[in-house]
Amino acid sequence: MIAANTVLAVFRRACIAAFGCSLAACTTPPVTPADERLDTNTGTTLTLMPRAVELVSLEPRGGQSDPFAYLGPFETNRMGERALFLWISAPEEGAGAEPPRVRCDDALLPLVPLAESLRSIGLSAAPYTAPAPWSAQWYFRMPEEALECLSGAHRLTIETLTAGGVPERFAAGAEGLQALAQFAARLGQ
Numbered sequence: 001m002i003a004a005n006t007v008l009a010v011f012r013r014a015c016i017a018a019f020g021c022s023l024a025a026c027t028t029p030p031v032t033p034a035d036e037r038l039d040t041n042t043g044t045t046l047t048l049m050p051r052a053v054e055l056v057s058l059e060p061r062g063g064q065s066d067p068f069a070y071l072g073p074f075e076t077n078r079m080g081e082r083a084l085f086l087w088i089s090a091p092e093e094g095a096g097a098e099p100p101r102v103r104c105d106d107a108l109l110p111l112v113p114l115a116e117s118l119r120s121i122g123l124s125a126a127p128y129t130a131p132a133p134w135s136a137q138w139y140f141r142m143p144e145e146a147l148e149c150l151s152g153a154h155r156l157t158i159e160t161l162t163a164g165g166v167p168e169r170f171a172a173g174a175e176g177l178q179a180l181a182q183f184a185a186r187l188g189q
Helices: 002-026 144-152 178-187
Strands: 035-039 044-048 053-057 068-078 081-091 101-104 135-141 155-161 167-173
Touching: 044 178, 053 155, 068 155, 068 167, 068 178, 081 144, 081 155, 081 167, 101 144, 144 178
Parallel strands: none
Antiparallel strands: 035 044, 044 068, 053 068, 053 167, 068 081, 081 135, 101 155, 155 167
16 A cells, blocks of 8 residues: 555656646747847947837728837947947838837937938848838937836837828837837846
8 A cells, every 4th residue: 555655646746747847848938138149241249129119000000001110229339339229110101201209108209310321330231120021111319318218118109100291100008118128228237
């Protein structure tokens, strides 16, 4: 009788251990707050988020229209000279003559559109991949206080104007913005 209880106890422990191992194998790996890579064509180190933040249209866009816009901060490091930038992408129908505006909670971010080429800031290619061929892309110089706002935001809104002057708004809530805080913390190291 003792041997049967011992075998049963060992069997239970083995089952619990196997179950624990199978649960550990199913968990997702931790999110990397930032990726760092070297632009081998320019020698610039680029720090960026693994994926840009996805924002969803606040107005109905119909079945044939893209309902997403994207926002991604990045930092360039050219031999110790660091600079912060912001990449934004939105459906092309939102690509009027005016650059998009970004609201961090209720504050309008003080972004300066990048007038020069990506090459002039040390990049030979875009930091983030355009989500679709019909997406417009913009680049901005970003002051540190804008990154601070982004990293603590509860809501982000991007507003674009169509060529006809009609505003289109895209937003993301706090749950979609956690990666921005992780990115900012990584840059603070």
